[in-house]
Amino acid sequence: DFEIVFAGRSNVGKSSIVKALSGRKVKVGKRPGVTLKPTHVKKGELVITDLPGFGFMNGVKERKQDIVKDKIVRYIEEGNQRINIAAIVVDAGSFVEVVDRWDQRGELPIDIEIFDFFTEMDLEPLIVVNKMDKIREEDKDRVLDAIIERLGLFPPWRQWIDRVAPISVKKGDLQALNSIIRKRIHSAKRDSLL
Ligand code: GDP
Numbered sequence: 001d002f003e004i005v006f007a008g009r010s011n012v013g014k015s016s017i018v019k020a021l022s023g024r025k026v027k028v029g030k031r032p033g034v035t036l037k038p039t040h041v042k043k044g045e046l047v048i049t050d051l052p053g054f055g056f057m058n059g060v061k062e063r064k065q066d067i068v069k070d071k072i073v074r075y076i077e078e079g080n081q082r083i084n085i086a087a088i089v090v091d092a093g094s095f096v097e098v099v100d101r102w103d104q105r106g107e108l109p110i111d112i113e114i115f116d117f118f119t120e121m122d123l124e125p126l127i128v129v130n131k132m133d134k135i136r137e138e139d140k141d142r143v144l145d146a147i148i149e150r151l152g153l154f155p156p157w158r159q160w161i162d163r164v165a166p167i168s169v170k171k172g173d174l175q176a177l178n179s180i181i182r183k184r185i186h187s188a189k190r191d192s193l194l
Pocket of ligand 1: 008009010011012013014015016017053130131132133134167168169170171
């Protein structure tokens with residue numbers, strides 16, 4: 001099997017992505033922070049894992065954030081050999097603003113901590129930028145450059161087409177993500193033959 005894991009702030013559309021990729025019913029719009037367990041959906045040879053969401057919403061307490069972060073780190077550490085793709089999902093409309101607000105307080109958002117952790121684990125994490133439908137056509141390149149820059153990658157984003165997937169589940173446009181998944185499965189299979 002081939003496993004892809006999704007991490008991200010609550011409400012970025014993780015459940016919607018899992019649903020769109022798998023064609024299966026999963027709970028969308030569930031209260032953030034309710035489930036601490038990763039959920040799995042199978043689609044052919046692909047196992048899609050939705051890691052618990054983080055973020056301060058609906059009175060989710062700060063201590064609970066640490067528990068969520070811990071669960072994610074532990075899941076990745078234990079499954080590192082098995083996990084083929086790790087992706088962080090961000091909201092195209094709010095990510096930069098959230099990061100900069102945290103930055104002004106001298107804090108590092110969990111998204112970035114998790115992304116850095118995935119990188120340290122040699123997972124070459126994907127940046128899935130969902131809700132691209134919220135961004136005007138003429139602003140798209142600028143917004144994507146700003147997002148990847150916050151995550152420590154150098155713009156222009158187009159030189160990272162194997163790492164950055166701008167999508168809109170709402171518009172049914174998951175092409176950038178699907179194409180990266182296909183490529184990674186292909187090279188994993190090739191590597192296993194060597
Ligand atoms: P999760 O908490 O990350 O699992 O997010 P959900 O999948 O539950 O989605 C959160 C909200 O974002 C829901 O109201 C979705 O309908 C909405 N949403 C998901 N994908 C998109 C998208 O591509 N564009 C827009 N505008 N909204 C989206």
